[in-house]
Structure formats: C-alpha cells, structure tokens
Amino acid sequence: MEKQFKPKISVFHCINVFGDGEVLLPPERQDAAVEFIKLPCSSMIKDVFMLRAFEAGADAVMVMVCPEGACRYVEGNLRAKKRVGWVKNLLDEIGLDGRRLGLFNVPSEDAAVVGQIIEQTLSDLADLGPNPAA
Amino acid sequence: MIVGEQKSIEEIKKIVSPYKKVLILGCGTCVKTCFAGGEDEVAVLASALRLAFKKDGRQIEVEEFTVERQCEDEFVQESAEAIDRNESVLSLACGAGVQAIARRYEETPVLPGVNTTFLGVLEKHGLFTEECSGCGDCQLAVFGSVCPYTRCAKKLLNGPCGGSREGKCEVDPETDCAWNLIIHRLKMLGQLNNLRVYIPPKNWSGSGSCGPRKLIRKDHIL
Amino acid sequence: MKGNTAGKLEKILSSDGFAITAECGPPRGADAQVIRNKAQVLNGYVDAVNVTDNQTAIVRMSSIAACAHLMAMGLEPIMQMVTRDRNRIALQSDILGAYSLGIQNILCLSGDHQTFGSHPEALNVFDIDSMNLVRMVLDMREEGRDMSGFDLKKPPRMFIGAAANPFADPFEYRVIRLAKKIDAGADFIQTQCVYNMDRFKDWIRMAREEGLTEKVHILAGVTPLKSEGMARYMARRVAGMDVPEPLIKRMGGVPKKKAAEEGVKICLETIAEVREIKDVHGIHIMAIEWEEIVGEIVETAGLMPRPTLKS
Numbered sequence: 001m002e003k004q005f006k007p008k009i010s011v012f013h014c015i016n017v018f019g020d021g022e023v024l025l026p027p028e029r030q031d032a033a034v035e036f037i038k039l040p041c042s043s044m045i046k047d048v049f050m051l052r053a054f055e056a057g058a059d060a061v062m063v064m065v066c067p068e069g070a071c072r073y074v075e076g077n078l079r080a081k082k083r084v085g086w087v088k089n090l091l092d093e094i095g096l097d098g099r100r101l102g103l104f105n106v107p108s109e110d111a112a113v114v115g116q117i118i119e120q121t122l123s124d125l126a127d128l129g130p131n132p133a134a
Numbered sequence: 135m136i137v138g139e140q141k142s143i144e145e146i147k148k149i150v151s152p153y154k155k156v157l158i159l160g161c162g163t164c165v166k167t168c169f170a171g172g173e174d175e176v177a178v179l180a181s182a183l184r185l186a187f188k189k190d191g192r193q194i195e196v197e198e199f200t201v202e203r204q205c206e207d208e209f210v211q212e213s214a215e216a217i218d219r220n221e222s223v224l225s226l227a228c229g230a231g232v233q234a235i236a237r238r239y240e241e242t243p244v245l246p247g248v249n250t251t252f253l254g255v256l257e258k259h260g261l262f263t264e265e266c267s268g269c270g271d272c273q274l275a276v277f278g279s280v281c282p283y284t285r286c287a288k289k290l291l292n293g294p295c296g297g298s299r300e301g302k303c304e305v306d307p308e309t310d311c312a313w314n315l316i317i318h319r320l321k322m323l324g325q326l327n328n329l330r331v332y333i334p335p336k337n338w339s340g341s342g343s344c345g346p347r348k349l350i351r352k353d354h355i356l
Numbered sequence: 357m358k359g360n361t362a363g364k365l366e367k368i369l370s371s372d373g374f375a376i377t378a379e380c381g382p383p384r385g386a387d388a389q390v391i392r393n394k395a396q397v398l399n400g401y402v403d404a405v406n407v408t409d410n411q412t413a414i415v416r417m418s419s420i421a422a423c424a425h426l427m428a429m430g431l432e433p434i435m436q437m438v439t440r441d442r443n444r445i446a447l448q449s450d451i452l453g454a455y456s457l458g459i460q461n462i463l464c465l466s467g468d469h470q471t472f473g474s475h476p477e478a479l480n481v482f483d484i485d486s487m488n489l490v491r492m493v494l495d496m497r498e499e500g501r502d503m504s505g506f507d508l509k510k511p512p513r514m515f516i517g518a519a520a521n522p523f524a525d526p527f528e529y530r531v532i533r534l535a536k537k538i539d540a541g542a543d544f545i546q547t548q549c550v551y552n553m554d555r556f557k558d559w560i561r562m563a564r565e566e567g568l569t570e571k572v573h574i575l576a577g578v579t580p581l582k583s584e585g586m587a588r589y590m591a592r593r594v595a596g597m598d599v600p601e602p603l604i605k606r607m608g609g610v611p612k613k614k615a616a617e618e619g620v621k622i623c624l625e626t627i628a629e630v631r632e633i634k635d636v637h638g639i640h641i642m643a644i645e646w647e648e649i650v651g652e653i654v655e656t657a658g659l660m661p662r663p664t665l666k667s
Contacts, residue, residue, distance in 0.1 A: 305472075313529075332487065
C-alpha cells in the first residue's frame with residue numbers, strides 16, 4: 001500500500017503579522033507538519049531561504065506578510081512579493097511547480113485568515129502531491 | 135562595471151550534467167553588483183540545482199564558494215582547495231573570470247554560468263544600462279559625453295537616423311535615442327555647433343577587431 | 357554643384373528639369389524575370405529606378421545584380437547601398453564593381469536595423485555611417501582615391517544621393533543633418549514619404565534659409581496609400597513616418613473598393629503641391645509592391661512625356 005501523503009509546510013512570517021503561528025493553527029490541524037519561521041520583517045526573506053526549505057523537504061512554502069500599505073518598514077512586504085515571484089519562476093524552471101510557493105497578505109493576528117490560507121494550501125497540495133525533490 | 139546575467143537553469147543543468155561534483159564559484163566584484171554571480175546568487179543557484187537534480191533522481195554534489203575577484207590570481211588562489219575537491223567548476227564570473235580560473239587549473243573543466251553582457255551603469259536599483267563598448271578610442275568629448283558607438287543601434291556618428299520618435303530609439307521604444315541625448319547634452323553645454331562637424335569614419339583598429347588587446351604598464355612590471 | 361557623371365538623372369536635374377524616380381524592390385529569390393516585369397511597367401514613365409538594398413533587412417537579390425538587369429532593359433538604375441551589411445572594404449569594392457557594370461547613381465543609406473527583418477540574429481556591421489559613405493563616394497569621384505588614400509585606376513564617378521527625413525525627431529536638427537549630408541557630398545536628396553505637407557514645407561523653408569536648397573536637388577518621396585489599414589500601419593508602426601490622422605480618416609471615409617483610388621488621388625494632390633515648391637526638383641515614387649500604378653500616377657499628374665536624354 002502506498003503511504004499516506006502527509007504534507008509538510010514551511011511558513012515564513014513577519015512578526016507584525018502574528019507572533020506565534022502555532023496558536024493560530026486551526027485545532028484540527030494542530031498535528032499537521034506546519035513549521036513557522038519568524039522574521040522581524042518580511043523583507044528579511046531571501047531567495048535561498050525559500051529554496052532551502054524545499055531542500056529540507058517542504059511540500060509548500062508560504063510567506064505571510066502584512067497587507068500592502070501596512071508594512072512597518074514601508075516597503076518590506078513589497079520586496080518580499082518581488083522575491084517570491086522570482087523564486088516561483090525558478091521553481092517552475094526546475095520543474096518543482098511555482099504553485100508550491102505563495103505570498104499572502106494577512107491582517108494582524110487574524111487566526112481565521114491564517115487558518116483559511118493553510119486549509120487552502122493543504123487542499124492545493126492534495127492536487128500537487130509531494131515535493132518531487134524531497 | 136561588467137554586467138552579466140545568469141544562464142537559465144536548463145542550460146546550466148546541461149553544462150554541468152557530465153560531472154558528479156560541481157563547485158559553483160562566485161565572484162564578489164562586478165557580477166555581485168548586478169545580481170548574477172555573488173555569494174547570494176551562488177547559494178540560490180546551488181540550492182536550485184540540488185533540487186533540480188534530486189527531482190530528476192540524479193546524484194550530483196554541489197559545493198559553493200565565492201572569491202573576491204576571479205580575474206586576479208591572488209584571489210583565485212583562495213579557491214584552490216575547493217576546486218581540488220570537485221570534478222568541475224561552474225564559474226559565475228564574467229567570461230574573463232572563467233578564463234582566469236581555467237588558466238590556473240588546467241586539468242579542471244571550468245564552465246560558464248553567466249552570460250557576460252556589457253559594460254554598464256547602475257541606473258537605479260535593479261536596472262543596468264550599457265554605456266561603453268570598450269572601443270579603445272574614446273570620442274566622448276565631441277558627443278557631449280554620450281557614446282553613439284554604444285548607445286545608437288546603428289552606431290551613427292553624424293546624427294540621428296530618421297527613425298527616432300519622441301526621443302526613443304526605433305529599435306526599442308524603451309531605449310532613449312542616443313542622438314536625442316547627445317543633442318540635449320550639447321544644448322546644455324552650449325556646444326550645439328558640434329553637431330555641424332563632420333565626424334570621419336571611426337578607427338576600429340583598437341576595438342578588438344585586431345585580436346585580443348593588451349594593456350602594458352612597464353612601470354608596474356618587474 | 358560639382359558632379360558631371362554620365363547619367364540621365366544628373367542631366368535632368370542639372371538642367372532644371374523635374375525628375376521622376378521610382379522604387380523597385382528586388383525579389384526574395386534569384387529570378388531575374390521579377391525585375392524585368394517590374395522594369396517593364398516602369399519603362400518610359402520614370403527617369404531612373406531606385407533599387408533597394410535588402411530593404412527592411414530582408415534578404416533579397418542584391419541591389420547591384422538587380423541594377424544590372426534594369427540596365428540590360430535600358431533603364432537607368434540608382435543603386436541603394438546600406439552600411440548595415442558591409443564594412444568599408446566591401447562597400448568600396450562593390451562600388452567599384454557596380455561602376456564597372458555601368459551603374460551611375462548611388463543612394464547612400466545606413467539601412468533598416470536588422471531586428472526588423474528576416475534575420476534578427478545577424479551581426480550588423482555599421483563600420484561607417486551613411487554620412488561617411490557619401491563622403492567616400494565623393495572622394496572616389498573628386499579625388500580619385502579610395503578611403504585609404506590609394507589612387508584608383510579609373511575611379512568611379514557616381515551621382516550621389518542621400519536620404520533625409522523631414523518628419524523625424526528632433527525636428528530642429530533635421531536641417532543641420534541635411535547640411536552635413538550636402539557638405540559630405542550629396543548631389544541629390546530623397547525624402548521620406550510626404551504626407552504631412554505643412555511639416556515638409558517648414559523643412560524646405562528652413563533648408564532654404566540655410567542656403568541648402570541651392571546646393572542640392574531635393575526629390576520628394578511619395579507613396580500611394582492602398583487602404584486605411586496601410587495608412588494606420590505606417591502611422592503607427594513604420595519608424596520615422598508621419599501620416600496625419602485626417603488623411604487616415606479620408607482613406608477610411610471611402611468604400612473599401614475605392615480606397616486604392618483615393619490613395620492615388622491623395623498621391624496626385626501631393627505631387628501637384630510639391631511641384632509648386634520651387635526648391636523641389638523631382639519626386640521619388642515608392643509604390644511598395646505596386647509598381648504598375650506608377651505609370652498611371654505619372655501620366656495623370658501630367659508629367660509625361662519624360663525627357664529622352666541619352667544616358
């Protein structure tokens with residue numbers, strides 16, 4: 001029998017979006033393999049962090065940033081958006097599928113939105129399947 | 135500075151595919167500034183290649199190393215051990231850097247990971263523009279310090295062609311017409327009379343059409 | 357004006373005549389019959405035929421060869437030569453060869469950029485520019501020397517043409533450039549297609565004020581429009597072309613079947629108007645792949661018969 005696919009997700013997030021992601025995780029997903037990585041500002045995300053997360057076995061990587069216009073450092077989330085776009089193209093080129101990577105503008109401490117995004121990603125992963133380079 | 139652009143992952147995969155161990159060697163000078171081959175780009179490319187090969191089920195080891203300048207032997211030496219550990223080197227330097235490494239490590243395949251494109255200027259963050267062709271015979275004084283050899287698609291020396299429109303080049307509407315810039319500069323400098331001067335055919339003999347060029351500074355050679 | 361070549365074009369222009377030239381594009385193939393057919397429809401209606409040199413950077417039969425075919429039929433060619441594809445060595449060699457075949461007239465151009473043509477991946481040359489080419493041909497004729505200063509045995513004596521675009525930017529500079537081309541050695545100037553008559557007249561006025569119109573023969577370029585679409589395409593897509601909106605509307609205002617007729621009408625009006633300008637010494641008809649209309653235009657314009665000077 002084929003092993004059940006248990007998706008692994010890495011979430012990079014700005015601490016101004018939320019402080020502790022575990023608390024925001026929907027209760028029924030508390031056991032899901034979701035890893036939260038805090039950044040002082042989403043502009044701290046580097047291309048290589050996202051790629052290394054995939055190297056470490058993530059099936060999807062999410063970057064959660066403040067809503068546009070609400071970045072504490074003015075344009076941090078815009079820079080993050082550009083980099084995510086760049087790495088998505090790179091993933092497509094590699095054949096890993098850029099859809100495994102996403103940027104999400106999230107209102108501060110909004111558990112409902114975080115929950116929804118994670119649910120959506122998990123359901124997308126059901127189609128995308130596991131990371132082929134894991 | 136020298137501007138370059140990293141090759142596509144697909145091309146790089148093809149270039150390194152015969153080897154099991156590849157050192158990606160960055161250069162911390164020009165290509166770092168244009169985001170083609172500095173330490174950060176080495177890390178990204180290494181990670182991307184590892185993912186790509188793993189996805190394809192191939193076992194290729196990718197190591198990373200960056201030196202200050204690949205075109206100077208003094209800096210190249212620092213990479214000696216890393217090069218010895220690998221079967222091949224993928225250099226992210228300009229073409230000069232690739233050849234400088236190859237010269238020192240005769241038995242190691244040294245492969246290009248970057249397309250060297252031009253001598254340019256950082257116009258704004260993320261935008262680089264070509265402004266010099268290294269023709270070996272600089273005439274910028276006549277042209278208000280805007281180079282028509284480099285910046286006019288037809289290398290016109292005696293004024294704009296008939297295709298310039300609203301200050302833009304007919305070949306690429308995103309590019310300023312070099313002659314429009316020259317005329318503007320000459321106007322600012324009060325040197326519009328330069329436009330009436332016939333510019334004779336350019337002497338290209340120092341431009342590289344006579345084989346590789348050399349700069350010899352006897353006062354610096356022992 | 358120096359000159360004194362053996363050609364008919366120069367004879368007409370220097371005897372205060374009104375010259376008519378037409379453009380003839382060589383085929384994308386090696387069939388000389390295509391040229392002969394085009395020559396047939398032009399024969400008798402024009403004083404010289406202007407043969408393009410890989411125009412729009414599309415590979416075609418060479419201008420020199422096509423000129424030779426025209427001469428064999430008794431037409432006088434104007435050989436276009438662009439600096440895009442040949443360095444100074446090849447340019448000079450081809451000029452010597454062309455003259456040896458009897459080609460008397462040359463139009464010196466830089467050429468359309470290769471990115472617009474059939475071989476965008478080609479390396480361009482642009483060793484010298486069109487201004488330098490004009491001077492090179494002049495030096496051959498007047499000094500009897502090639503660019504290196506070598507005394508040529510039987511130097512080519514060609515009637516030298518250059519292009520001018522009164523409609524391109526920057527406008528103030530257009531007359532300065534004309535002056536430079538004349539200084540470099542241009543005997544005649546062929547302009548970009550005239551649709552914007554006001555601007556053309558402005559340009560002529562400025563040239564006159566600089567004393568240029570006395571030093572050179574200006575031939576006004578005209579191209580009959582075939583359709584509203586063509587007018588719009590030229591206005592929007594063809595670099596350096598100025599087709600005013602009212603003219604496009606006029607082409608669109610007639611039924612499609614009558615559009616070509618309207619285009620010819622506009623062309624005739626343009627010709628009538630430029631003939632009124634004393635500093636314009638002729639017209640150059642660029643009927644793109646429509647050579648058969650040239651005769652009708654010349655005839656209806658009242659420009660027949662053509663002078664029968666021996667070339």
